[in-house]
Amino acid sequence: MKIMMSAGEVSGDLHGARLARAIHEQEPEAVLMGLGGSRMAEAGVHLFCNFADYNVMGVWEVIKNLRRILKLLDDLTAYMEQERPDLLVLIDYPDFNWRLAKRAKKLGIPVFSYIPPSAWAWRKGRARTCAALADEFVAIFPHELPVYEAAGARISFVGNPLVDTVKPELPEEEARAFFGIHPEDHVVLLMPGSRRQEIEMLLPPMLQAAAILKREKPQTRFFLPVAAAEYEGLIRTQVKQSGVSVVLTHENRYALMGLGDVAAAASGTVVMEAALMGLPCVSLYRLAPLNYLIGRALVHVKHFTLPNILLDKTIQPELLQDEVTPQRIAAELAQLYRGTARREQTAEELRKACERLGPPGAAGRVAAKILAAARRTRNSGE
Numbered sequence: 558m559k560i561m562m563s564a565g566e567v568s569g570d571l572h573g574a575r576l577a578r579a580i581h582e583q584e585p586e587a588v589l590m591g592l593g594g595s596r597m598a599e600a601g602v603h604l605f606c607n608f609a610d611y612n613v614m615g616v617w618e619v620i621k622n623l624r625r626i627l628k629l630l631d632d633l634t635a636y637m638e639q640e641r642p643d644l645l646v647l648i649d650y651p652d653f654n655w656r657l658a659k660r661a662k663k664l665g666i667p668v669f670s671y672i673p674p675s676a677w678a679w680r681k682g683r684a685r686t687c688a689a690l691a692d693e694f695v696a697i698f699p700h701e702l703p704v705y706e707a708a709g710a711r712i713s714f715v716g717n718p719l720v721d722t723v724k725p726e727l728p729e730e731e732a733r734a735f736f737g738i739h740p741e742d743h744v745v746l747l748m749p750g751s752r753r754q755e756i757e758m759l760l761p762p763m764l765q766a767a768a769i770l771k772r773e774k775p776q777t778r779f780f781l782p783v784a785a786a787e788y789e790g791l792i793r794t795q796v797k798q799s800g801v802s803v804v805l806t807h808e809n810r811y812a813l814m815g816l817g818d819v820a821a822a823a824s825g826t827v828v829m830e831a832a833l834m835g836l837p838c839v840s841l842y843r844l845a846p847l848n849y850l851i852g853r854a855l856v857h858v859k860h861f862t863l864p865n866i867l868l869d870k871t872i873q874p875e876l877l878q879d880e881v882t883p884q885r886i887a888a889e890l891a892q893l894y895r896g897t898a899r900r901e902q903t904a905e906e907l908r909k910a911c912e913r914l915g916p917p918g919a920a921g922r923v924a925a926k927i928l929a930a931a932r933r934t935r936n937s938g939e
Contacts, residue, residue, distance in 0.1 A: 558584065558931050561642035561666075562591040563633070563657055565608045565650035567751040567785065568826045570594030572672065572697075573648050575718050577602050579924035587928070590640060592633060605636050608650075626653065634660040643931040644669055647691070651683075658690045669930050670694045671923060673712070676704045684708035693930055695923050699913060700866065715922040716915030719826070723833040725812040732812035736780070736804070743777040743818050743894055745770065746836070747803065749792075750823030751784035756791055758843045758881075763821045764799035765883030770890060771801065779803045780817075782810040784827070819893040819900070821886055824875070829863040832907040833914075837900060838862070839874045839889040843881045864910040872906035 564573040577600035590603040645661045647654040651674040658668045668691040676684035688710035697717045705712040749760040767779050796803045814834035824842040840862040860866045874889040893900045
C-alpha cells in the first residue's frame with residue numbers, strides 16, 4: 558500500500574508526523590512518501606522534497622518564488638504519476654495542495670484532505686471546488702463542517718490531535734529547576750512564529766513591549782521557545798539589539814508554557830497549544846500592507862485565534878495590524894499576569910474552549926480513515 562502525503566509548513570509537518578506514526582502502528586507495511594519536513598522524515602515518510610526550501614508567506618513573497626513553486630508542483634506530479642500511490646493525503650497548505658489535487662484527479666488518484674481550507678472564514682466557494690476534487694475530508698475543528706457539508710463534501714470531525722500531544726514534558730518542580738524559574742518570578746513567553754516574515758514583523762514590537770514590562774514589573778522574566786532553528790541567528794540578533802534579557806529555549810516548551818503567566822504569540826496553532834497548557838495569550842497578526850489590504854477584502858470573521866473562534870467570543874486579546882504596538886502589547890500582557898482576576902477568568906474560558914477539541918486519540922482515528930480509503934482504491938484496482 559502506497560500513500561503520498563503533502564505538507565508545506567511547520568504545523569503541517571507536525572500533523573503529518575503524527576499521522577505517519579499512527580498509520581504505521583495500524584499498517585506497518587504501508588509505504589509513505591511525498592512532500593514534508595524533518596519531523597515527517599523521522600516518522601518514516603520518504604521525502605521527495607523538504608518544504609523548508611520553498612516555505613514563503615505573503616502575496617509578494619509567493620510571486621517572487623512562483624517559478625520555483627510551479628517547478629516543484631510539476632516535479633511532484635511526475636513523481637506521483639511514477640509511483641501511482643493508492644491515495645494522496647493533503648495536509649493543510651491549501652494554495653499549493655489543491656493544485657496538486659487537480660493533478661491527482663486527472664491521474665485517477667483519490668484525494669484525502671486533512672485540515673481542509675478555512676472556507677468558513679473566507680472564499681466560501683472553495684468548499685464546492687474542493688468537494689469536487691477530494692473524496693473525503695477530515696477537519697480538526699467542529700466549526701469547519703457546515704460549509705463543507707453544504708457543498709456536498711464527505712467530511713467528519715473526529716477530534717484534534719493536539720489533545721494528545723500537548724502535555725508537559727516534565728513535572729512542575731523539575732521544569733522549574735530546568736528553566737531556573739522561581740515561584741516569585743513572573744514568566745512571559747515570546748512566540749513570534751516559525752516564518753522569517755513573522756519573526757521580522759512581530760519580534761521587534763514584542764521585545765519593545767518586554768522592555769516596558771521589565772521597567773514596570775522587574776520580577777518579569779522572558780523566554781522565547783525557538784520554533785524554527787534556521788532563524789535562530791536572526792532571533793539572537795534582534796534580541797541583542799533590543800537590550801532585553803531573553804532566554805532562548807529549544808526543548809520542554811509545553812512544560813515552559815505550564816509555568817508561564819502569559820504569552821505574546823503570533824496567531825496560529827501555538828495559541829491553541831498554549832490554551833491546552835492553561836496559558837493565556839495576547840495574539841498578534843501583522844502582514845505587509847499589500848497583503849493586509851488583500852486579506853481584509855477577502856476575510857470576514859469576528860475572531861482570528863482558535864480559542865476565541867471555538868467559543869465565538871473574545872476570551873483573550875487579539876491585536877491586528879496597526880494595533881500591534883509595544884505599548885498595546887505590554888498593556889494587554891500586564892493584565893494577564895498570575896494573580897489577576899482577568900487571568901483566572903481567561904484560564905477558565907480557555908478550559909471550555911479546549912473541551913471543544915474532542916477526546917484523545919484523534920490521530921489514530923484519522924489514520925484509520927486514511928487506510929480505509931487507500932484499501933478501497935487497492936481493492937477496486939484488483
